[in-house]
Amino acid sequence: MPDQTRIAADRRTEFGKGAARRVRRADKVPAVLYGHGTPPLHLSLPGHDTMMALKQSNAVLTLEVDQEEHLALVKDVQRDPIRRFIEHVDMVIIRQGEKVEVDVPVHLEGEAAPETVVSMDYSELTVETDATSIPESFTVSVEGMEAGTQVLAGQVELPTGVELVTDAEALVVNVTQAMSEEALEAELAEAEAEVGIEQDESESDVLTPEAGDGAPLDADAAPSADSNDQS
Secondary structure (H helix, E strand, C coil): CCCCCEEEEECCEEEEEEEEHHHHCCCCEEEEEEECCCCEEEEEHHHHHHHHCCCCCCCEEEEEEEEEEEEEEEEEEEEECEEECCEEEEECCCCCCCCEEEEEEEEEEECCCCCCEEEEEECEEEEEEECCCCCCCCEEECCCCCCEEEHHHHHHHCCCCCCECCCCEEEEEEEECCCHHHHHHHHHHHHHHHHHHHHHHHHHHCCCCCCCCCCCCCCCCCCCHHHHCCC
């Protein structure tokens, strides 16, 4: 389960884009805490501590605000699309023993059989679990798997007390046969041949002379020497 990091937070009394920029310039992160019917609590979090806590998914934080403690689950993190710094954090209040629905990443381990390709259709599974016992990840071993092997969501081993929300028939891992070098070369040759045919056709269209565009005159149309002598 994620560690419960303790973070000292400050209340925010100014709102809007300008206020948020001032918070970030002070090396802090704007945040909001809500849930359980309480009014939203607007906070600023210490930048470095928050960045470190959010390195893991579904981070659970113990927030110290005005000498009060709030247990919070991070629900959404907004980042700058270019520089990737944290712009804003949404958190929800949680209680001991409460069930929450979260997305947990799936990690693969091991190596499948030779000449196979392993692909993942689902990199995360949605589960319902105790708010204070959220798994960091689920592990699927692909060791020795042959081509044609599939792992469905319902086949992923979950810890006790964790219930799957994702469709149990959803395909998580698919092992297929790798394309041989000969088959790859044949496919490339076929593609090149098709491109070559298209180029030949286009070149023939360009090189075909149009009437009046410098095409050589027919022999019948060319003036004869006799006609020149008679004139």
